[in-house]
Amino acid sequence: xxxxxxxxQVIDPEVPPHLFQIDPVAKKQIRGRQPLVISDYxxxxxxxxxxxxxxxxxxxxxxxxGEKETEESLHQALAMGADEAIRLTDPAFExxxxxxxxxxxxxxxxxxxxxxxxxxxxQAGDVELGLVGPFLAEELDLPCATLIANVEPANGKVRLKRxxxxxxxxxxxxxxxxxxxxxxxxxxPRYASVRGIMKARKAQxxxxxxxxxxxxxxxxxxxxxxxxxxxxxxxxxxxxxxxGEEKAHNLLLRLxxxxxx
Amino acid sequence: xxxxxxxxxxSAEKLPSSALEVLSAAHHLGEQVGSGKVHTLLIGHGVEHxxxxxxxxxxxxxxxxxxxxxxxxxxxxxxxxxxxAVEALSPDVILFPHDNLSGGHVAPRLAHRLHTGIVTECTxxxxxxxxxxxxxxxxxxxxxxxxxxxxxxPIQLATIRxxxxxxxxxxxxxxxxxxPAAFSLDVDAITPRIVRVDQIVTAEELEGLSLDxxxxxxxxxxxxxxxxxxxxxxxxANVLGAAVGGSRPAADLGWVPxxxxxxxxxxxxxxxxxxxxxxxxxxxxMSGAGSSKTIVAINKDEDAPIFKVAHIGVVDEWQNxxxxxxxxxxxxxx
Numbered sequence: 001x002x003x004x005x006x007x008x009q010v011i012d013p014e015v016p017p018h019l020f021q022i023d024p025v026a027k028k029q030i031r032g033r034q035p036l037v038i039s040d041y042x043x044x045x046x047x048x049x050x051x052x053x054x055x056x057x058x059x060x061x062x063x064x065x066g067e068k069e070t071e072e073s074l075h076q077a078l079a080m081g082a083d084e085a086i087r088l089t090d091p092a093f094e095x096x097x098x099x100x101x102x103x104x105x106x107x108x109x110x111x112x113x114x115x116x117x118x119x120x121x122x123q124a125g126d127v128e129l130g131l132v133g134p135f136l137a138e139e140l141d142l143p144c145a146t147l148i149a150n151v152e153p154a155n156g157k158v159r160l161k162r163x164x165x166x167x168x169x170x171x172x173x174x175x176x177x178x179x180x181x182x183x184x185x186x187x188x189p190r191y192a193s194v195r196g197i198m199k200a201r202k203a204q205x206x207x208x209x210x211x212x213x214x215x216x217x218x219x220x221x222x223x224x225x226x227x228x229x230x231x232x233x234x235x236x237x238x239x240x241x242x243x244g245e246e247k248a249h250n251l252l253l254r255l256x257x258x259x260x261x
Numbered sequence: 262x263x264x265x266x267x268x269x270x271x272s273a274e275k276l277p278s279s280a281l282e283v284l285s286a287a288h289h290l291g292e293q294v295g296s297g298k299v300h301t302l303l304i305g306h307g308v309e310h311x312x313x314x315x316x317x318x319x320x321x322x323x324x325x326x327x328x329x330x331x332x333x334x335x336x337x338x339x340x341x342x343x344x345x346a347v348e349a350l351s352p353d354v355i356l357f358p359h360d361n362l363s364g365g366h367v368a369p370r371l372a373h374r375l376h377t378g379i380v381t382e383c384t385x386x387x388x389x390x391x392x393x394x395x396x397x398x399x400x401x402x403x404x405x406x407x408x409x410x411x412x413x414x415p416i417q418l419a420t421i422r423x424x425x426x427x428x429x430x431x432x433x434x435x436x437x438x439x440x441p442a443a444f445s446l447d448v449d450a451i452t453p454r455i456v457r458v459d460q461i462v463t464a465e466e467l468e469g470l471s472l473d474x475x476x477x478x479x480x481x482x483x484x485x486x487x488x489x490x491x492x493x494x495x496x497x498a499n500v501l502g503a504a505v506g507g508s509r510p511a512a513d514l515g516w517v518p519x520x521x522x523x524x525x526x527x528x529x530x531x532x533x534x535x536x537x538x539x540x541x542x543x544x545x546x547m548s549g550a551g552s553s554k555t556i557v558a559i560n561k562d563e564d565a566p567i568f569k570v571a572h573i574g575v576v577d578e579w580q581n582x583x584x585x586x587x588x589x590x591x592x593x594x595x
Contacts, residue, residue: 013402013403013544013545014543016566017405017544017566017569020402020405020406022406027408029402029406041526097378099373099378102373122365122526123526125403126401126402127401127402127408128382128400128401128402128403128525129380129381129382130364130365130369130381131369131372131379131381133369134366134369134370134373135369135370135373137370138370138373138374139373143454143455144336144366144370144455145455146336146361146365146366147361147365147366159458160455163519163520164460164520165471165520166462166463166520167460167461167462167463168460168461168463169457169459169460169461170457170458170459170460170461171455171456171457171458172455172456172457172458173454173455173456174454177454177455180365182526183509183512183513183526184512184513184519185513185514185515188513219413220413221376221377221378221412221413221414222378222379222380222410222411222412222413223378223410223411223412223413224408224409224410225396225408225409225410225411226396226408226409227401227406227407227408228406228407228408229405229406229407230406230407232569232570234569234570234571234572236558236568236569236571236572236573236574237572237573237574238568238573238574238575238576239573239574239575241575243581244577244578244580244581244582244585245581245585247575247577247581247582247585248575248582248583248585248586248588248589249585249589251557251573251575251582251586252586252589252590252593254573255534255557255573256593258555260477260533260534260555261477261501261534261590261593261594
């Protein structure tokens with residue numbers, strides 16, 4: 001199977017709250033010294049794609065929209081086990097919303113040609129709208145499965161595992177299809193092997209422009225008007241005690257006093 | 262007059278509380294835009310009896326679309342039902358609950374088909390003085406920041422985040438216009454391209470009280486170190502009549518089932534008492550637990566971010582505190 005993964009690079013979301021800063025005029029996060037990483041659910045999608053490649057003797061292509069610095073994340077995906085990576089970049093892509101991004105990705109996927117699966121993270125690790133996957137399915141007119149944890153090949157079709165309240169559903173669809181991925185114990189992203197890292201280092205990453213894709217400036221249907229950090233004035237009341245037992249005792253008294261237990 | 266449509270999928274047994282939260286959001290929006298009428302599309306099989314509950318909680322009109330194939334709603338069918346409703350009813354605003362079915366799937370695809378913008382997981386809104394433009398508020402960056410967004414397009418579409426709005430108090434005497442949906446759709450002719458072939462109930466998923474039923478939640482994080490140690494949290498939960506939750510590392514490592522994951526991509530909870538044990542307090546977790554009325558944090562690291570959001574803190578190893586707390590509680594609760 002040929003599996004295409006759409007990946008976004010973000011500023012590491014694990015930044016502690018006191019180091020988190022925004023630029024209210026540019027309406028975006030200030031990177032500071034934070035590393036750039038693969039958005040977490042996209043990393044899950046890469047993991048699922050590589051598992052599916054291993055089950056089907058297939059191939060994984062990772063696509064991203066971004067500047068040169070995103071190549072670091074593409075190299076990481078290659079080191080994990082992806083076979084090819086493509087970077088899409090153009091000044092016209094800069095101010096696009098989810099619809100614009102879905103159109104750029106759709107054009108790139110059409111240009112790649114034959115494929116069986118398109119996998120996306122359920123939502124990005126920064127704005128978290130969760131729109132690009134479903135929009136892309138509409139753009140490409142593909143069966144759309146959301147919040148999937150894993151994919152198994154099944155006699156020319158695929159079976160999709162979707163976690164539910166009480167366990168999981170098994171869905172079936174034909175190829176090609178699109179799925180958005182969520183995390184579970186079956187898809188914890190692997191570490192890159194040393195061999196993988198060596199191989200990825202040598203890889204050439206093609207860069208496709210708006211002209212290559214036949215995509216220009218897109219309509220913007222969603223506008224970010226204002227970004228702010230809410231003020232939280234919270235003082236934690238620490239429970240005193242010399243030992244764990246004493247703290248447990250005092251905690252219980254405090255909870256009873258507050259009528260919480 | 263602004264016509265607000267809320268979308269509600271229900272089972273015969275249960276009207277989800279999210280439906281009432283969305284109605285509450287619609288009611289507040291209607292007040293702000295002036296003369297907003299709230300119309301609810303109720304979708305399911307054998308769900309007609311829920312219509313009066315929706316009216317009591319703020320719906321002015323309820324259109325019911327019922328069909329046996331909607332007993333367990335599939336995204337593809339719900340999408341077509343809602344699309345048919347939008348065509349027939351021409352709403353100005355459509356509000357969905359942000360659940361896996363609507364927020365994660367149907368609403369974004371509908372927005373694409375209508376060529377309009379959509380804001381997911383809204384927790385509030387502001388209406389310009391002229392009543393014309395709506396600024397939708399939602400958390401971003403794992404809840405570390407908030408954003409106001411506006412939609413260009415023929416219809417305003419938004420999904421409402423769980424627990425962001427309190428349902429309006431029920432007014433049993435309230436009158437509403439309740440009727441079957443005035444549009445037709447041949448549901449039997451729909452062939453979804455994705456079909457459910459199996460439903461698997463895993464034994465471990467049936468873990469005690471569910472998170473949304475509990476007044477008290479005991480949650481554990483990565484600092485619990487292994488699956489066996491969660492037994493201690495289950496014991497504490499058992500004594501307190503609490504539900505057990507976990508942070509994302511705990512769920513990813515299989516220590517708690519994913520249906521008990523508390524966080525942005527798991528459950529959003531707001532119990533009276535939330536006891537976070539060995540949880541660092543990552544934004545992704547706190548955006549799911551941050552609305553709890555009282556948060557108690559037990560963590561060995563006094564600099565852990567959890568103490569920035571907790572009301573009551575205990576700095577110690579969980580091993581020193583939790584077993585002692587269980588013994589203390591046993592004596593009190595009896």
